[in-house]
Amino acid sequence: MTALELKNISVIYGENTPFRKAALNNINVSFEKGSITGIIGHTGSGKSTLASLTNGLLKPTEGEILLYGENIWDKPKEMVKVRSRVGLVFQYPEYQLFDETVESDIAFGPKNIGLSEEEIKERVRLASEFCGLTQKELRRSPFELSGGQKRRAAIAGVIAMMPEVLVLDEPAAGLDPKGKEEILSGLVEYKNAYGATLLIISHSMEDIARYADNILVMKQGEVYMQGNVEEIFMQAEKLFDANLDVPQITKLFIELKKRNLCRSNDVYTVGYAKKEIEKLIKDSENA
């Protein structure tokens, strides 16, 4: 089932001014329910613009956005409902924290939707679990937290609305490997538990390879490539042309293949690479 669909979308910033800029050009994509799509693209390719379209913060100059088949701009009065169904976490979202305690900050979204006290409490509990926040951290002021904890609190504030589609702009940028892994696997857990759909913008090909099912490659405001992770990372040359990269491990295997040491060119996770290398060693021992 298609959860979210963008049809013939174009976005032009500053129409009729000297600063006119076409940020998106006739985009057509759809995202299946329960899938994780990694969105990659060079700086300025329009990823963040695409993200702010999904929950109606930005109105497309042309085209329509369908959430489970319904155009989100049909009833602009009910945009709050759309925003609770499509959660959007901005790039470096820490600045959105404002309340006295982390707990009440996470409760901000659910409160705005108009849920009951008990329900809000339950949502805060669930969201902080998915994001790995402890009871003690919940009672502190968000301004006393470390950078990584702030990031978790901000993401929890969006998850607490229990969105059906969750869009994250660089959720793991600037975090240490462990913090990164905890946040990303928490998101996958949330997705699996509630059948949500994830869109993750990232510059890290390793993270994409590890967590995403599909990849959407943007280039200068257009969809440049689209497919599952294997299909995309197999076309390394095409990615290099868009100023993008493939995971380090894939690069290693491209080099190995150039030297005729192996045949596979679809290696993009460390786990699979290990198996391939073991196979290669066994083959050479047998020979």
Place this chain on the structure above:
Amino acid sequence: MLKDVTFGQYYPGNSLLHKTDPRIKMIILIEYLVIVLAATTEIAALVSLSFTLFLITVSGIRFSVLIKSVKPLIFVLVFTAVINLFFTKADTRPLVDFYFITIYKEGIKTAVMMLLRLVSLVLGTSVLISFTTSPLELTDAIESLLSPLKAIKVPVHEFAMMMSIALRFIPTLIEETNKIISAQKARCADFESGNILKRVKSLIPILIPLFVSSI
């Protein structure tokens, strides 16, 4: 919300007004303001109106941009016009006399004059200074124009410096505010409905992050 505020924003361009020395523009502006405010007869109003239109044409700024710069002032404009319309008294026969509402010909005249005057003030200042002069040029011009005051120990340079720093940070502040508004809207915050108390309260999630980020 904030994205519609174009008042006080520089639009790069190549028009005659862009190229004119900002000091000359400042002097023209002062004279222009005096003329517009002093214009009480119809002839004078027409002259100042045509000068305003001349400035707009020369600046090459799009009409839609100018409309946007006046938009935030709609309330003030309408309010002034209405007050003048209903509260101007004259000895002539009223045009409308309906219970407590009396409208005189003079009232209509004053209201129209007031409207023209205010719109001219805003447009003239925008076109002469805000849209066609970069903040840097502007502070340089002010420093240069005020420099005679250095003789009596007025810290003109420091004053200009303070002004350019403040001007420099306005766009940054607007950008920051927009970012925070978007993030809170994404959490279903509602800034547009409810009574005044509720609306003021809804600003807290914007103001606190703004203060925190600027410390």
